[in-house]
Amino acid sequence: MIPLRDTIPVRTVPFVTRLLVIANVAAFLLELLQGGNLEAFVQAFAFVPARFFHPELYGYTTGAAAFTILTAMFLHGGVLHLLGNMLFLWIFGDNVEDALGHFRYVVFYLTAGAAATLLQAIISPASTVPNLGASGAIAGILGAYFVYYPRARVVTVIPLFILFPLIEVPAGLYLLGWFALQFWMGSAQLTRAGRAAAEGGGVAFWAHVGGFVVGVAWALLFRPEREPATRYRLS
Numbered sequence: 001m002i003p004l005r006d007t008i009p010v011r012t013v014p015f016v017t018r019l020l021v022i023a024n025v026a027a028f029l030l031e032l033l034q035g036g037n038l039e040a041f042v043q044a045f046a047f048v049p050a051r052f053f054h055p056e057l058y059g060y061t062t063g064a065a066a067f068t069i070l071t072a073m074f075l076h077g078g079v080l081h082l083l084g085n086m087l088f089l090w091i092f093g094d095n096v097e098d099a100l101g102h103f104r105y106v107v108f109y110l111t112a113g114a115a116a117t118l119l120q121a122i123i124s125p126a127s128t129v130p131n132l133g134a135s136g137a138i139a140g141i142l143g144a145y146f147v148y149y150p151r152a153r154v155v156t157v158i159p160l161f162i163l164f165p166l167i168e169v170p171a172g173l174y175l176l177g178w179f180a181l182q183f184w185m186g187s188a189q190l191t192r193a194g195r196a197a198a199e200g201g202g203v204a205f206w207a208h209v210g211g212f213v214v215g216v217a218w219a220l221l222f223r224p225e226r227e228p229a230t231r232y233r234l235s
Contacts (some may be wrong), residue, residue: 003091006171007153014094016102018034020109021086024134027074028082046130047072049121073113075132085134091154092145093138099148101225112140112214119210123190136207143215146175148224182208 034041047068051058055065076082097105116136121127147151148173157164186205 001156001158001169001174001177003174004155004157004166006091006095006149007168008149010204012098012099012102014097014100016105016109017089017093017097020093020134020188021089024076024082024086024089028076028079032093034085038074042130042132044077045071046132047117047121048130049125049127053125069114070110071135072117072130072132073110073128073134076134077132081133081139085138088138089141092141095149096141096144099224100144104222104225107141108144108215108218109137112143112211112218114139115214116140116207119209120204123186123206131204131207132214133204134209136204136210139211140215140218141206142175142178143178143212143217145215145220146172147216147219148213160187168192179209179212182212219221 002156005046031038046067048058048065048089048108051167052065052068055062098107100108113134113136116139117131118133120136150170151169153168154171154174156174157166182205182210185203186209190206
């Protein structure tokens with residue numbers, strides 16, 4: 001199911017969410033400008049688990065390898081990868097920013113993204129496949145949204161062959177289903193065949209799982225700066 005919008009109004013201008021979208025788009029444009037150097041650019045700034053755990057084998061320092069946890073969050077593997085992540089960030093990020101406040105939202109976003117990346121690395125520590133994308137951090141946003149706004153309604157489209165009906169579903173149900181799918185697909189990657197496929201590339205499902213869990217834990221442990229909105233509207 002593809003989300004189109006939610007029904008929660010925001011009370012502050014979500015300028016951090018907007019800046020994050022701009023930063024991700026700008027980083028993707030920078031990728032496009034690399035031309036024939038794109039592969040080297042991605043190798044340098046994406047996160048590689050094996051390089052993180054054994055930086056000396058790749059001519060990196062520990063700090064330089066760790067820094068790619070941050071840079072990898074703003075890189076994407078293609079237009080669809082970028083658009084999908086930015087759609088989720090745009091729909092769910094503004095309300096979480098509204099609840100946390102701008103500064104704590106930045107800290108939260110980066111923390112969730114880092115934790116997501118590290119969980120994926122622990123699952124596949126010997127992998128030399130570059131990990132990139134904002135989906136781990138955005139999964140953290142989804143986890144926080146799950147705690148703060150479970151009764152909100154999410155307007156989503158369901159692709160059914162040639163039909164694309166729009167329906168409204170509770171956000172809690174939608175996000176729980178999304179998490180279950182990530183966990184199931186991640187578990188499938190733990191099999192020998194699934195691990196071999198993951199080593200060759202694909203979706204880092206455990207990063208999604210890790211980010212979501214961190215988002216839920218953060219929302220449960222830390223009181224929001226502003227109480228989440230309790231009035232819901234259709235828009």
